[in-house]
Amino acid sequence: MRIDIISIFPEYFAPLDVSLIGKARERGILDVHLHQLRDWTHDVHHTVDDTPYGGGPGMVMKPGPWGEAIDGVLAADPAARPRIVVPTPSGVPFTQKLAMEYAAEPWLLFTPARYEGIDSRVMAEYGSRLRVDEVSIGDYVLAGGEVAVLVMVEAVGRLLPGVLGNARSVADDSFAPGAMENLLEGPVYTKPPQWRGREVPEILLSGHHGKIARWRRDEALRRTAENRPELLAALDPQSLDKHDRRL
Numbered sequence: 001m002r003i004d005i006i007s008i009f010p011e012y013f014a015p016l017d018v019s020l021i022g023k024a025r026e027r028g029i030l031d032v033h034l035h036q037l038r039d040w041t042h043d044v045h046h047t048v049d050d051t052p053y054g055g056g057p058g059m060v061m062k063p064g065p066w067g068e069a070i071d072g073v074l075a076a077d078p079a080a081r082p083r084i085v086v087p088t089p090s091g092v093p094f095t096q097k098l099a100m101e102y103a104a105e106p107w108l109l110f111t112p113a114r115y116e117g118i119d120s121r122v123m124a125e126y127g128s129r130l131r132v133d134e135v136s137i138g139d140y141v142l143a144g145g146e147v148a149v150l151v152m153v154e155a156v157g158r159l160l161p162g163v164l165g166n167a168r169s170v171a172d173d174s175f176a177p178g179a180m181e182n183l184l185e186g187p188v189y190t191k192p193p194q195w196r197g198r199e200v201p202e203i204l205l206s207g208h209h210g211k212i213a214r215w216r217r218d219e220a221l222r223r224t225a226e227n228r229p230e231l232l233a234a235l236d237p238q239s240l241d242k243h244d245r246r247l
């Protein structure tokens with residue numbers, strides 16, 4: 001997978017050089033290209049923003065540099081079309097389902113904005129010929145979209161084949177399709193069996209895989225009911241067995 005990121009703070013993406021994503025890049029599973037938006041300005045101050053038409057607070061990012069920068073990225077592979085992802089608090093929710101959709105894309109282009117956002121004509125221009133998604137990572141506002149891109153690249157990158165050591169752990173994720181869809185993962189434990197007088201739940205030491213799976217699902221349902229009751233309400237009743245319904 002190729003990922004391009006255009007930003008006025010490309011240095012924000014240094015974390016993509018380390019850990020799982022860094023290793024995926026070293027192994028050629030992920031090909032990340034960073035671009036400095038100001039490289040596509042033509043004035044001495046490398047201006048990327050201006051006052052909003054219609055008045056109001058803050059500044060808006062100018063369409064000129066963004067149009068030239070996106071054209072510059074598209075020129076890298078004229079035969080291909082990246083899916084453009086615009087991080088914004090006014091976008092659709094970024095979910096595990098959307099992360100899985102993105103993990104199947106050969107090429108993503110992220111356009112994190114600062115200030116009040118990018119002149120709306122830019123994505124109107126590219127939306128006529130490319131898939132452009134406005135995506136939010138939650139109901140809060142950041143100083144810039146760069147952090148949201150880091151979140152999305154990590155959530156997508158870890159799903160790529162070969163990135164996580166044990167592929168099974170993706171299937172057991174919270175929100176993963178199938179048995180865990182719309183459920184939060186329950187508690188996890190490792191050695192030692194006793195720690196500060198606290199025991200590991202006996203069932204996990206039993207070696208009885210059927211009962212362990214049942215206990216884990218019960219704990220997932222309990223934690224979901226506690227922390228995200230709306231997810232439980234949205235569960236397809238068909239996906240609940242008679243034991244689940246007893247809880």
Ligand SMILES: COC(=O)c1ccnc(N)c1
Nearest residue numbers: 088136137138142144145
């Ligand atoms: C400037 O970008 C944001 O504030 C942002 C981007 C994506 N998701 C959010 N919740 C906020």
